[in-house]
Amino acid sequence: MTTDKDLAISEMAADERDVVIDLWTRCGLTRPWNDPLGDIELAIASENSTVLVARDGESVIGAAMVGHDGHRGAIYYLGVDPDARRGGIGRSLVRAAEAWCAGFGVPKLNLLVRMENLGVLAFYEALGYLPTNSVSLYRTIDPERGEREKVEKAAWAAAHAT
Numbered sequence: 001m002t003t004d005k006d007l008a009i010s011e012m013a014a015d016e017r018d019v020v021i022d023l024w025t026r027c028g029l030t031r032p033w034n035d036p037l038g039d040i041e042l043a044i045a046s047e048n049s050t051v052l053v054a055r056d057g058e059s060v061i062g063a064a065m066v067g068h069d070g071h072r073g074a075i076y077y078l079g080v081d082p083d084a085r086r087g088g089i090g091r092s093l094v095r096a097a098e099a100w101c102a103g104f105g106v107p108k109l110n111l112l113v114r115m116e117n118l119g120v121l122a123f124y125e126a127l128g129y130l131p132t133n134s135v136s137l138y139r140t141i142d143p144e145r146g147e148r149e150k151v152e153k154a155a156w157a158a159a160h161a162t
Contacts, residue, residue: 007054007056049066050066052097062078073108074110076111
């Protein structure tokens with residue numbers, strides 16, 4: 001098990017993109033209608049976002065995308081290797097994301113959790129995150145992508161229905 005003293009968190013190195021995407025996929029964070037590589041490229045192209053990576057020695061065991069708009073920060077794709085969970089790595093990544101945002105003077109941090117992910121909701125609640133009593137809405141700006149996502153989401157939901 002990794003201890004805090006074995007854990008190093010810093011920005012993702014360029015050659016770690018595929019490792020991070022594989023990690024996020026194993027954690028169940030990716031969906032067919034999202035492009036994690038495109039999301040990474042967009043994040044690292046901006047000074048307002050980055051990807052933080054937790055390492056145990058040379059091994060990537062956790063990662064999170066973090067960004068801000070000047071008022072609110074956001075955490076995306078926070079995942080810990082399934083074989084390394086329950087050792088404080090997720091908590092350390094959250095705290096690193098908070099510190100990253102605080103470094104820009106950002107006073108608040110938001111994140112999205114899928115409704116069915118009750119364990120993750122409990123994890124964030126234990127870290128002091130509270131429901132906003134708000135509804136998250138979205139719109140895909142590109143109509144062709146919107147139609148493609150609609151089909152992909154329906155297929156994914158049908159394949160994963162319980």
